[in-house]
Amino acid sequence: MKTPAPVTEGGRDAVLAKSKRAAIVSKWDYAPAPEAKDLVKIADRYGLFIGGKFVEPLSKQRYTTIDPSSEEPLSEIAQAGKADVAKAVRAARDAYTRRWSTLRPSERAKYLYRIARILQERSREFAVLESRNGGKPIRESRDVDLPLAAAHFFYYAGWADKLEYAFPNRKPRPIGVAGQIIPWNFPLLMLAWKIAPALAAGNTVVLKPAETTPLTALLFCDVLRQAELPPGVVNIVTGDGRTGAELVANADVNKIAFTGSTEVGKAIQRAVAGSGKRLTLELGGKAANIVFDDAPLDQAVEGIVNGIYFNQGHVCCAGSRLFVQESIYDAIIAKLKRRMSTLRVGDPLDKNTDVGAINSKAQLEKIAGLVQSGVDEGAEIYQPPCKLPERGYWFAPTVFTNVAQSYRIAQEEIFGPVLSVLTFRTPDEAVEKANNTPYGLSAGVWTEKGSRILAMAQRLRAGVVWANTYNRFDPASPFGGYKESGFGREGGRHGLEPYLAFDEG
Amino acid sequence: MATAPALPGGFELPLEPRLPRLGSVDAVGLEERAAMLATRSIKRASKVFALDLAIRCMDLTTLEGADTPGKVAALSSKAIRPDPTDPGIPSVAAICVYPNLVPAALERTKGTSVKVASVATAFPSGQAPLDVKLAEVRDVVAMGAHEVDMVIDRGAFLSGRYAQVYDEIVQVKEACAGRAHLKVILETGELGSYDNVRRAALLAIAGGADFIKTSTGKVSTNATLPVALCMLEVIRDVHEETGRVVGLKVAGGIRQAKQAVQYLVQVYETLGPAWLTPDRYRIGASTLLNDILMQLRKERTGRYQNPDYFTID
Amino acid sequence: MTRLAVRKTYKLFIGGAFPRSESGRTIVVEGANVARGSRKDLRDAVRIARQAGVAWSGATAYNRGQVLYRLGEMMEARGAALAAACRGEAEVERAIDRVVWYAGWADKLAQVVGSANAVAGPYFNFTIPEPTGVVGIIAPAAPALLGLVTRVLPAIVGGNTVVVIASEAHPLAAIELAECIATADVPPGVVNIITGLRAELAPVLASHMDVAGLDLCGADGDVAELERLGAENVKRIVRGRPDSQSPYEITAFLELKTVWHPVGL
Secondary structure, eight states: OOOOOOOOHHHHHHHHHHHHHTSOOSOOOOOOOBOOGGGSOOOSBOOEEETTEEEOOTTOOEEEEEETTTTEEEEEEEOOOHHHHHHHHHHHHHHHHHTGGGSOHHHHHHHHHHHHHHHHHTHHHHHHHHHHHHOOOHHHIIIIIHHHHHHHHHHHHHHTTOHHHHSTTSOEEEOSEEEEEOOSSSHHHHHHHHHHHHHHTTOEEEEEOOTTOOHHHHHHHHHHHHHTOOTTSEEEOOOSHHHHHHHHHOTTOOEEEEESOHHHHHHHHHHTTTTOOEEEEEOOOOOEEEEOTTSOHHHHHHHHHHHHHGGGGOOTTOOOEEEEEGGGHHHHHHHHHHHHTTOOBSOTTBTTOSBOOOSOHHHHHHHHHHHHHHHHHTOEEEOOOOOOOSSSOOOOOEEEESOOTTSHHHHSOOOSSEEEEEEESSHHHHHHHHHOSSOOSEEEEEOSOHHHHHHHHHHSOOSEEEESOOSOOOTTSOBOOSGGGEESOBSTGGGTGGGEEEOOO | OTTOOOOOBTTBSOOSSOOOOOOOOOHHHHHHHHHHHTTOOOOHHHHHHHHHHHHHTEEEEOOOTTOOHHHHHHHHHHHHOSOTTOTTSOOOSEEEEOGGGHHHHHHHHTTSSOEEEEEESSTTTOOSOHHHHHHHHHHHHHHTOSEEEEEOOHHHHHTTOHHHHHHHHHHHHHHHTTTSEEEEEOOGGGTOSHHHHHHHHHHHHHHTOSEEEOOOSOSSSOOOHHHHHHHHHHHHHHHHHHOOOOEEEEESSOOSHHHHHHHHHHHHHHHOGGGOSTTTEEEEESSHHHHHHHHHHHHHHSSOOOGGGSOOO | OOOOOOOOOBOOBBTTBOOOOTTOOEEEETTEEEEOOOHHHHHHHHHHHHHHHHHHHHSOHHHHHHHHHHHHHHHHHTHHHHHHHSSOHHHHHHHHHHHHHHHTTTTTHHHHHOEEOOOSSSEEEEEEEEEOSEEEEEOOSSSHHHHHHHHHHHHHHTTOEEEEEOOSSOOHHHHHHHHHHHHTTOOTTSEEEEOSOHHHHHHHHHHOTTOOEEEOTTOOTTHHHHHHHHGGGTOEEEOOOSSOOOHHHHHTTEEEEEEEEEOOO
16 A cells, blocks of 8 residues: 655645634525526416416406515416306306216326326425415425425325215215315415315315415416316416405305404304305414423424424414423523524525515514514513515514413414413413413423323313424324314315215214 | 533432433434434535535544554545645544554644544443553553544443443543543444433533544444434533533544535534534544545536545545 | 192203292293293303313213213103103103213214324324313204204213203203203203293304304204304304204214324334
8 A cells, every 4th residue: 555645844834724714613604595486487467267277357357466575576366356256156066067076086086196296296386486475485385385285185186086984874975166265374285275175075166365375376277287177176266355255155155165364264154154055164373382391302492493483483373372381491492592593584485594574564564563562561572683685574583581371472363473482380270371262273282291291182272282293284184273263174084074965864 | 530520410419510401302303303404405605615614524534454554644644635636625623543553643644733533442342341441541642642532331321320331431531631632432323212312422421521422433323413413402401501512523424525514504503603613523434525525626616526536545 | 639739840950950040030831930041041051061061071981971871761760751741752762762872972982083194204193082162052942852862962972061042832841851960970060951032042152252062953043143143253053953863963063183293212
């Protein structure tokens, strides 16, 4: 083996000086890593998707949809009126009676499998569009929204020809035309949650995307075209709350499924009163995330952060009330603040962004107003230093300590990146405070003790309980609320039931 | 044993100053966090910074039965000047060798910034009588090694004889006599759970470790991102609780520049920029260096590289 | 000389006791002076039902099943009185059989309704049924006894507690049933029965913010209005049939809770 000659003294000195040079680092700036915008083409204007094609709105009305991170206009969207909605419902009814309800269930399944596959194939394109129109970080739209949306279609595809095993002795049959109204926080995923079980059960659909986030639903129409889904089985009508109200009011709609605020949910429940329409509601929440003193602290902090800063806190099941056992309060708060300082707020299309833009100006104002109320009521606010972009709608991750149960920030759903921290001393106290809300969508429990996990899970009045984790979703897992968080379940076998009628004896 | 700090809480009766509570680790949560950090996209200048840092934090290692002074000489040259065609490339932090090769390594690195680390305490198994292990440590320190990489007695740890593990670390630390830095290898691949990794890390720190180190590189499971994250979190807890600074060395199986960047991202987002220094972070590796050099040259030239253009030492 | 019969006073059934209406008012129905329950009687009944729900929903399913079977035993023993208050023996027999049928569901529901869910990740995930809370029931006008049993049993077997507005035309069967309930081991407050004027009471029940579910079986022209009132706290509202028997009558007032936990070493 050849021995190389030693380097010269001069060389050594130079090397030595060089290694000392960079000994202290104050910051490691990650270079921008934006996903390419040109992955997806956005049309200048969109019509309504009725009967398998885009048509001009009879209302002749349009509005502009924007990129909330820059306020840049993206496209002109149709505002569907009463006649447009009626036209869409007729198309759905026609497709239901002539085609979809008579199709062999195994054929229905194959259409849904096709949709799932196409979504997987085009997932990056959808992810970019979702982030542009909604403001959410590309990491989340890429790693959460899109895989889950495709998985929902895949999951329910398999149910289409197995319904009698899901509901033995009940002779399941489809209901007819489902009117579905979805929110802006997970636009495509909520579309999948709605459309997949509805079609699997044999219904046809008129879906209204949220006013601010119509674009992925409109791109989804192209997926339907590629899948060769029969015309009219899925119809997409865009517009604001007025369009939704027309859909709810339409007499030929057999079932309404709504995800959104509790306030609107109640209005819909009132509107369908006496009509005999089937109804499911997935509404707001003010979830308690409860950390006991024996919890795995670093993972609990991750769960807290994921619970409230995931998707800018625009999550109905967000863990917006943190209950910390007093004996570990200081440690948790220190860890939480430290962790918050590493959150990267900014360009939703940057692959390293953790917290993106607030979805709309109206939502930003609502968040700002509630945060101001927290300050005014005497809670202590902390926001990590972070430079927010000048254009667009932004709100820094925020935590409030010294919060009393009576403060508005501990009672009202903020739907933003704002956490309220409260304390407790005993498990009983934690349960009592956690349940002390009109909502009941979700809850979190962090403890190493198995028996305590089960006891807490049993006593918390919430439709989803995450123990030693938070904000996990899966098509096989039923999701939905107790109390004013709504009724009916989405996901799993239970998620089929709202889309079926039964001829049991 | 005068310098040994108190035992970690949860093992024995609490003493002042307390170390962080023993606590526990949720495996799924830890692995998810590690996986999320691994998605960071590090490009351009930030990538060059990371690769440059990875070299400066590297313990260039040869731990083979076939090692010779010639092999160590070649390694030393590579350590001092990793890429003779590019004077902008820094030296690595240290070379890491078996005790017998410490003199050769010292001679070849004399006058440079490159330190010499020696494994000791019956590396890699640790299965030798204590006096033999201590004699070995005293020998390498006497030879002039700057750093000692010891292994813990996993047999004792797994059978619950924590005090024995602790005492051994304390005595090795004494044998270092303030002249050599002590890295304590936990051999996490043999510990069975992240809870045990956390325990062993606290035990090593309590016993006086300057660095805690994941692996020997001699078992099937070496450093992994979640294990490293688990150990970083222990180091963070110790620092928050006591102000004491402890370093981390990841070792075994880190062969690609991309992995090195992922490990550095973990450090940066867990402990902050203060740990982005060879005084507090090391990467034990052998073939990693050339992959980093290839990546750096690609960043400089814009061309993807061919390994034949980089020396194998 | 024939003996003069001792007549029964028909009162409300709240919290296991038989109070008169706090209003002091009565109505004459089926030849008897029947208590005319008031808004405040309903309010008290809901409060008591909520309290009773803690223990009832916390009882083991086996225990609930036994208690409801015991109700069947009590009805069997009081068959003659029950028969006199409804269409007769045949209705009583069907009602008793229905009670026993539902009693048997208590400890089988979770297996039929719940599930273990195969999620795509290292998590154990399961779904279990839980009671929704206080259920308000507007009992069907007829069949007086069987209709009541048909609506009440599925609601309570799953762990809910109920406040029932008895049939306005045939309230006596409800009070006879209450006497069976009171002498079975049904904990006080699990079933509460208010007699009186349906039109006066139903809106109070439908709008009560502590009533979680509403069964409008006996509602007539006022269904839409009652549903609208029920929306204020997002009530689970069904319009049950007066004569049906199905486990899905039980699930109508059950919540589904899904629990996640990581699986890791």
